[in-house]
Amino acid sequence: MLAPDSAPDSQQQPVQVTLRGGDLVWKRVSPALGRVRLITAAIVLTPLVVASIVVAILVTPWVWLATLALVVVGLWVAWIITRQVSAISWVELDEEIVIRKGRLFRSLVSVPYGRLQYVDIQSGPLMRASGIASCEIHTASPESGGSLPGLPVAEAEALRARLAARGEAQRAGL
Amino acid sequence: MSAPLPPPAPEEAEDWQRLHPLSPLLRGGLVFLAVLGYAASQLFDRVLSTIGLSANGSGFGVDDDPADVGDPTDAFIAHPLVALLAVLLLIAVVALGNYVAWRFSRFRVGARQVELRQGVLFRQHRQVPFERVQAVELSRPILARLFGLAQVVVQSAGGADSNLKLSFLSLARAERVRDDLLALAGASDEAVSQHLDVGAPIEGGVPLAGTAQGGPGAARPILEVPNGRLFVATILHGSTIVLALLVIAALTGVGAANFGAVVFAGLPALVPIALGVGIGRVKELLTHGNFRLADAGSGLRIQHGLTDLRTTTIPLHRIQALDMVQPLWWRPFGWWRIRVNVAGIASGADGGGEAETTLLPVGGLDEALHVLSTLGHRAGVEVLREAALGTEPAPGWFSASSRAKVFDPLSWRRNAWRLTESAVVLRSGRLTRRAVTVPHARVQSLTLAQGPIEARMDLAGVTVVSTPGPVSATLAHLDVDAAERFLDAVAAAARVARRAAPTDHPIPHLAPGPSELVD
Numbered sequence: 001m002l003a004p005d006s007a008p009d010s011q012q013q014p015v016q017v018t019l020r021g022g023d024l025v026w027k028r029v030s031p032a033l034g035r036v037r038l039i040t041a042a043i044v045l046t047p048l049v050v051a052s053i054v055v056a057i058l059v060t061p062w063v064w065l066a067t068l069a070l071v072v073v074g075l076w077v078a079w080i081i082t083r084q085v086s087a088i089s090w091v092e093l094d095e096e097i098v099i100r101k102g103r104l105f106r107s108l109v110s111v112p113y114g115r116l117q118y119v120d121i122q123s124g125p126l127m128r129a130s131g132i133a134s135c136e137i138h139t140a141s142p143e144s145g146g147s148l149p150g151l152p153v154a155e156a157e158a159l160r161a162r163l164a165a166r167g168e169a170q171r172a173g174l
Numbered sequence: 175m176s177a178p179l180p181p182p183a184p185e186e187a188e189d190w191q192r193l194h195p196l197s198p199l200l201r202g203g204l205v206f207l208a209v210l211g212y213a214a215s216q217l218f219d220r221v222l223s224t225i226g227l228s229a230n231g232s233g234f235g236v237d238d239d240p241a242d243v244g245d246p247t248d249a250f251i252a253h254p255l256v257a258l259l260a261v262l263l264l265i266a267v268v269a270l271g272n273y274v275a276w277r278f279s280r281f282r283v284g285a286r287q288v289e290l291r292q293g294v295l296f297r298q299h300r301q302v303p304f305e306r307v308q309a310v311e312l313s314r315p316i317l318a319r320l321f322g323l324a325q326v327v328v329q330s331a332g333g334a335d336s337n338l339k340l341s342f343l344s345l346a347r348a349e350r351v352r353d354d355l356l357a358l359a360g361a362s363d364e365a366v367s368q369h370l371d372v373g374a375p376i377e378g379g380v381p382l383a384g385t386a387q388g389g390p391g392a393a394r395p396i397l398e399v400p401n402g403r404l405f406v407a408t409i410l411h412g413s414t415i416v417l418a419l420l421v422i423a424a425l426t427g428v429g430a431a432n433f434g435a436v437v438f439a440g441l442p443a444l445v446p447i448a449l450g451v452g453i454g455r456v457k458e459l460l461t462h463g464n465f466r467l468a469d470a471g472s473g474l475r476i477q478h479g480l481t482d483l484r485t486t487t488i489p490l491h492r493i494q495a496l497d498m499v500q501p502l503w504w505r506p507f508g509w510w511r512i513r514v515n516v517a518g519i520a521s522g523a524d525g526g527g528e529a530e531t532t533l534l535p536v537g538g539l540d541e542a543l544h545v546l547s548t549l550g551h552r553a554g555v556e557v558l559r560e561a562a563l564g565t566e567p568a569p570g571w572f573s574a575s576s577r578a579k580v581f582d583p584l585s586w587r588r589n590a591w592r593l594t595e596s597a598v599v600l601r602s603g604r605l606t607r608r609a610v611t612v613p614h615a616r617v618q619s620l621t622l623a624q625g626p627i628e629a630r631m632d633l634a635g636v637t638v639v640s641t642p643g644p645v646s647a648t649l650a651h652l653d654v655d656a657a658e659r660f661l662d663a664v665a666a667a668a669r670v671a672r673r674a675a676p677t678d679h680p681i682p683h684l685a686p687g688p689s690e691l692v693d
Contacts, residue, residue, distance in 0.1 A: 015658045015659055015661075015662045016316075016662065017654070017658065017661055017662065017665075018655075018658045019622050019624060019634055019654055019657070019658060053214075083205075095669050095672075096665060103625050104625075104629075105623070105624070105625050105626065106622075106623070106624040106629065106634075107621060107623045107624070108620055108621065108622040108623075108661075108663060109620070109621045109622075110619060110620045110621070110665055110670070111618075111619040112619065112668065114672045115617075115618050115619060135304065137348065139618045139619055139639075140618055140641050141516055141618045141619070141639050141640060142642060142644060143639060143642075146619075148407050170672065172615070172672040
């Protein structure tokens with residue numbers, strides 16, 4: 001077992017997993033995820049923009065302001081989406097999988113393989129068209145599960161197989 | 175846990191046991207009482223209104239018109255026989271339904287699992303393997319207590335939906351079933367921990383090996399919470415204090431300004447709030463009343479309830495995390511509350527969970543530490559005392575950043591964590607003090623989180639994720655590199671602890687012996 005004070009004081013041995021990435025080789029999700037999310041956002045926003053243009057032409061030119069606002073929101077959302085997608089990355093360590101997300105609100109979750117209950121792979125029509133799927137990792141706690149959206153389907157399947165094998169090998173009691 | 179299966183074959187009937195023959199009556203009893211209560215209240219109203227009418231001098235004539243059937247009571251009085259028949263028929267249908275349901279429900283305590291078969295049209299066969307038993311509860315609703323019956327609830331990790339309920343059995347039989355289940359569940363765990371040989375010797379705590387204490391039925395009392403203390407503690411709650419302040423404010427407003435009428439008008443608005451608060455407090459008092467904690471060999475036996483007497487037994491190694499909390503208003507008395515996370519008994523949803531996860535509703539620090547040492551804390555009592563009371567950075571503890579002052583002006587010096595041999599301990603809160611312990615072997619996952627302001631100040635928060643329950647282990651505003659070291663150290667300790675746990679056993683969800691619980 002661990003001596004109480006040793007580990008956190010070990011300055012001589014730098015910490016491997018860091019919030020900003022550090023020296024580990026982090027894998028990124030597919031850029032196709034960015035495309036899918038942009039399309040989804042466009043599907044929501046475009047009808048609104050069109051509607052506002054129609055109203056602006058037919059009723060009052062003041063509505064052009066709303067159109068402008070919608071366009072600005074759209075650009076802002078697009079910028080956020082690109083930043084968010086490029087910030088999702090993960091690394092498979094010997095006993096844990098670590099997932100990092102977010103730029104403004106950063107988060108990092110470290111899930112031991114031995115704690116995996118099951119792994120879900122999901123893919124909607126848009127994602128299927130782009131050849132990506134999302135991989136959700138479930139433990140006995142609903143809040144701890146990590147999710148990796150936007151892996152190429154083959155990679156998602158391979159990851160699930162790897163996780164299942166390691167989970168089986170390192171399974172620990174609840 | 176449940177799967178549709180063919181109906182019970184007659185040849186194995188002797189294995190299968192029936193529930194107590196009075197149980198359909200008891201389940202129907204509620205409907206019967208409701209009908210009776212409704213009829214009584216209607217008749218009572220009737221008598222009152224008749225008296226009122228006669229007092230008004232209008233005479234009795236109004237009710238003599240049999241055509242007036244707007245009120246069921248009128249119909250009842252007009253056609254007493256028909257009404258009586260209808261009521262009897264309703265009761266008979268309910269009773270028949272319950273009887274048939276009873277005929278078709280059987281349960282069996284097998285070699286590896288407990289099973290329950292139910293249902294006529296929609297058959298249900300639910301089985302819980304012993305390895306998955308998280309806790310066994312014996313509950314005695316007041317009606318069941320009148321008949322000397324009890325209900326056994328087997329909690330498994332899937333939450334309230336996956337519980338297996340045996341309602342009802344005679345008390346003696348229920349206790350026997352409960353003890354059998356716990357013994358069998360304990361044995362199946364013991365077999366594995368012997369197989370793996372992970373039992374570390376316990377230095378400080380009281381050993382709780384199942385066989386050493388005699389039969390599983392023999393429970394050694396640990397403590398009792400006097401109802402008087404519970405009463406005071408229940409009243410000292412955030413909601414009542416706020417309410418009292420509001421009332422005082424309103425009253426002094428009345429006193430100060432002689433045109434108090436305006437302020438006074440605010441008082442009635444407080445009535446529904448007061449009612450809500452009162453109901454909450456009374457409910458808490460009812461659930462936690464008569465609280466008793468006993469050491470039942472391989473688990474803790476919690477007994478509580480003023481009207482609905484419940485006894486829950488939690489196997490020690492099923493405890494995922496525990497915390498000690500002292501709200502500000504309890505500080506003058508030095509009281510603490512201890513709660514635990516047990517997989518499958520999530521608090522919330524049905525509201526029953528909260529009571530089952532409380533190991534000590536209110537008690538002094540020494541009592542609390544005694545409970546924790548009974549859980550098998552090894553090096554820990556002094557550490558826990560520090561965790562409970564410490565307000566300054568101390569050796570062995572790793573504190574929050576001094577830059578956290580902005581966020582936690584009061585508690586930044588107290589917020590800290592440390593590792594012990596078998597658990598990670600977090601302490602936090604200056605007003606409401608909190609000390610959380612998560613055994614290394616029970617860490618589900620670890621998270622770091624950082625918002626934009628924290629990012630600017632180079633701070634981050636950490637969470638040790640446990641199964642759902644009242645306890646959450648979170649520490650805010652550490653230095654980023656301290657948070658990363660926390661992750662590193664706790665993950666390393668958890669890795670070691672997991673390796674000691676079963677790995678290649680055919681049954682996946684097994685836990686090491688009780689000594690691994692907390693240190």
